[in-house]
Amino acid sequence: MSPKTIYDKIWDAHVAHEADDGTCLLYIDRHLVHEVTSPQAFEGLRMTGRSVRAPDKTIAVPDHNVPTTLDRANAATMTEDSRIQVEALDKNAKDFGIHYYPVSDVRQGIVHIVGPEQGWTLPGMTVVCGDSHTATHGAFGALAHGIGTSEVEHVLATQTLIQKKSKNMKVEITGKLKPGVTAKDITLAVIGQTGTAGGTGYVIEYCGEAIRDLSMEGRMTVCNMAIEGGARAGLIAPDETTYEYVKGRPHAPKGAQWEAALAWWKTLFTDEGAHFDKVITLRGEDIQPVVTWGTSPEDVLPITATVPSPEDFEGGKVEAARRSIEYMGLKPGQKLTDIEIDTVFIGSCTNGRIEDLRAAAEILKGKKIKEGMRAMIVPGSGLVRAQAEEEGLADIFKEAGFEWRLAGCSMCLAMNPDQLAEEERCASTSNRNFEGRQGYKGRTHLVSPGMAAAAAITGKLTDVREMM
Amino acid sequence: MEKFDKITGIAAPMPLVNIDTDMIIPKVFLKTIKRSGLGVNLFDEMRFDRQGNEIEDFVLNKPQYRETEILVAGDNFGCGSSREHAPWAIKDFGIKCVISTSFADIFFNNCFKNGILPIVLPKDQVDVLMQDAEKGANARVTVDLEAQTVTTSDGESFSFEVDTFKKHCLMNGLDDIGLTMEKAASIDTYEEQAAQSRPWV
Numbered sequence: 001m002s003p004k005t006i007y008d009k010i011w012d013a014h015v016a017h018e019a020d021d022g023t024c025l026l027y028i029d030r031h032l033v034h035e036v037t038s039p040q041a042f043e044g045l046r047m048t049g050r051s052v053r054a055p056d057k058t059i060a061v062p063d064h065n066v067p068t069t070l071d072r073a074n075a076a077t078m079t080e081d082s083r084i085q086v087e088a089l090d091k092n093a094k095d096f097g098i099h100y101y102p103v104s105d106v107r108q109g110i111v112h113i114v115g116p117e118q119g120w121t122l123p124g125m126t127v128v129c130g131d132s133h134t135a136t137h138g139a140f141g142a143l144a145h146g147i148g149t150s151e152v153e154h155v156l157a158t159q160t161l162i163q164k165k166s167k168n169m170k171v172e173i174t175g176k177l178k179p180g181v182t183a184k185d186i187t188l189a190v191i192g193q194t195g196t197a198g199g200t201g202y203v204i205e206y207c208g209e210a211i212r213d214l215s216m217e218g219r220m221t222v223c224n225m226a227i228e229g230g231a232r233a234g235l236i237a238p239d240e241t242t243y244e245y246v247k248g249r250p251h252a253p254k255g256a257q258w259e260a261a262l263a264w265w266k267t268l269f270t271d272e273g274a275h276f277d278k279v280i281t282l283r284g285e286d287i288q289p290v291v292t293w294g295t296s297p298e299d300v301l302p303i304t305a306t307v308p309s310p311e312d313f314e315g316g317k318v319e320a321a322r323r324s325i326e327y328m329g330l331k332p333g334q335k336l337t338d339i340e341i342d343t344v345f346i347g348s349c350t351n352g353r354i355e356d357l358r359a360a361a362e363i364l365k366g367k368k369i370k371e372g373m374r375a376m377i378v379p380g381s382g383l384v385r386a387q388a389e390e391e392g393l394a395d396i397f398k399e400a401g402f403e404w405r406l407a408g409c410s411m412c413l414a415m416n417p418d419q420l421a422e423e424e425r426c427a428s429t430s431n432r433n434f435e436g437r438q439g440y441k442g443r444t445h446l447v448s449p450g451m452a453a454a455a456a457i458t459g460k461l462t463d464v465r466e467m468m
Numbered sequence: 469m470e471k472f473d474k475i476t477g478i479a480a481p482m483p484l485v486n487i488d489t490d491m492i493i494p495k496v497f498l499k500t501i502k503r504s505g506l507g508v509n510l511f512d513e514m515r516f517d518r519q520g521n522e523i524e525d526f527v528l529n530k531p532q533y534r535e536t537e538i539l540v541a542g543d544n545f546g547c548g549s550s551r552e553h554a555p556w557a558i559k560d561f562g563i564k565c566v567i568s569t570s571f572a573d574i575f576f577n578n579c580f581k582n583g584i585l586p587i588v589l590p591k592d593q594v595d596v597l598m599q600d601a602e603k604g605a606n607a608r609v610t611v612d613l614e615a616q617t618v619t620t621s622d623g624e625s626f627s628f629e630v631d632t633f634k635k636h637c638l639m640n641g642l643d644d645i646g647l648t649m650e651k652a653a654s655i656d657t658y659e660e661q662a663a664q665s666r667p668w669v
């Protein structure tokens with residue numbers, strides 16, 4: 001048998017039908033659903049009289065729209081259209097009998113944080129969600145795709161996805177990371193190298209010592225942003241770290257089933273000599289704490305650098321860089337550490353897990369945020385929030401002057417009331433710095449949680465290593 | 469789904485690279501539970517100022533591009549979120565075909581589900597089409613899906629690749645779900661086998 005990558009193995013285990021031209025029906029083990037990309041899909045089912053084929057494999061949670069202020073139980077905190085979307089999800093979950101974590105449930109949170117936390121996401125699975133950051137689940141050695149609403153409807157009705165196989169790409173991070181460098185810096189550094197289209201048509205396997213050394217939280221951060229590099233999915237082979245995280249979760253297998261599952265999971269690695277269509281290698285030692293200066297996630301530079309000039313680029317990127325620099329209100333040659341910040345947002349499915357909050361607390365302990373700074377921490381789930389309170393992190397945040405919020409997507413995409421004002425500048429632990437992403441004409445710099453915390457204290461983009 | 473066969477129409481140039489789905493349809497318009505009516509908000513923040521007035525020099529606001537049916541765009545068009553609202557808005561505006569050197573994966577797939585044809589061509593050919601599109605309403609570009617060709621107003625023709633299955637569905641306006649349901653027996657068999665081999669799922 002020819003050697004296979006982990007992607008090949010998971011793919012082969014899920015092909016329910018293959019047509020002559022290679023178009024496959026890929027069986028889906030877990031389908032995650034949220035309120036923004038699903039209403040039209042459920043409406044489609046109703047219109048055609050179809051049902052949900054596997055409700056027990058379908059899990060829904062509202063996250064994009066929900067307010068994260070402490071008074072959110074009060075319906076008036078939501079706009080009319082947001083409320084309609086959340087109510088539609090309530091109703092669809094009930095009507096079609098799918099698993100559901102409503103806003104009132106302590107387990108509610110960002111869909112990509114709730115799935116793994118509840119043990120829905122397991123190694124070797126196929127996982128889809130009508131959301132591009134589904135790639136997050138690849139951290140478990142699962143094949144996880146973001147899909148559009150038509151495909152959501154397709155999966156609801158058939159539990160399969162029409163797919164052709166992608167190409168294999170290996171991203172290896174060798175050696176050890178330096179202090180102050182995190183999973184966020186790895187994933188941004190990779191995109192800085194490949195560009196936002198570098199992964200188009202590929203499924204990425206992240207490997208190497210620096211990846212192996214990461215916790216599950218860190219691995220989720222890395223895979224989360226595979227989509228920003230254009231990849232269809234990103235994944236990491238499961239190992240002891242993975243099994244330890246999964247074991248005992250509410251929906252993880254137990255007893256004899258656990259043993260059987262484990263035996264299979266242990267076969268999920270890339271065979272010696274397996275073919276990759278593209279290979280990228282970065283030395284862990286070379287990665288520095290990074291920050292984005294522009295309006296594309298590929299606009300990445302080490303925090304010690306200066307704002308580039310459009311002339312530093314080639315082709316269509318010259319105009320894009322000129323537009324970015326103008327939009328961001330920056331000057332070529334300006335030191336990144338001289339950029340003043342108005343707002344700090346710590347949260348999102350990229351960096352809203354307990355380890356991220358611990359990293360922020362580490363920097364914030366005993367300190368105060370700069371006067372006039374707007375700073376908020378939005379935990380990724382109700383359970384993350386509860387744990388942070390138990391560990392005393394919440395007190396550190398509150399004493400430092402941060403708002404301590406309830407779980408949701410919040411200012412990651414600013415669909416709820418948490419938005420940047422025009423030209424307001426934010427250090428954010430989320431994943432997209434697109435124009436208008438965090439509010440009309442808002443300016444976003446993507447950073448790690450430690451860097452975000454450091455910026456909150458100094459009021460400027462700051463090298464976290466100076467505060468450690 | 470509406471069938472796609474052959475169109476001859478106005479092509480608009482949008483040379484900017486990395487046009488993301490937040491630009492195509494900003495999130496404030498995602499709070500709908502319908503698929504229709506999004507065309508008026510296509511490229512909203514580039515097209516209108518805060519007061520809702522049209523921004524004159526945005527390409528689709530220029531008189532010669534109001535009836536655009538084909539978009540010629542810079543690299544990596546449609547990157548970002550999975551929102552199908554992006555192709556819904558494009559379709560609702562009246563655009564049926566987007567041509568670029570590359571597309572983001574999810575967006576590319578979403579187009580086919582909505583009767584939009586995304587075409588990938590090499591850089592030099594996209595450049596020729598971009599120049600042709602610059603000429604405005606008098607220059608009509610023809611896209612023939614059956615023949616898999618794009619023809620400029622000067623009669624220069626380029627062939628493009630398209631997945632056979634996707635082409636078939638687009639040309640016949642077929643609904644994926646219906647087609648997959650015809651294979652229900654295969655899915656049943658797969659499920660039975662998986663229940664044995666991976667019972668914990």
Ligand code: SF4
Binds near residue numbers: 412
């Ligand atoms: S946190 Fe942000 S990126 Fe993640 S699912 Fe929510 S909106 Fe999408």
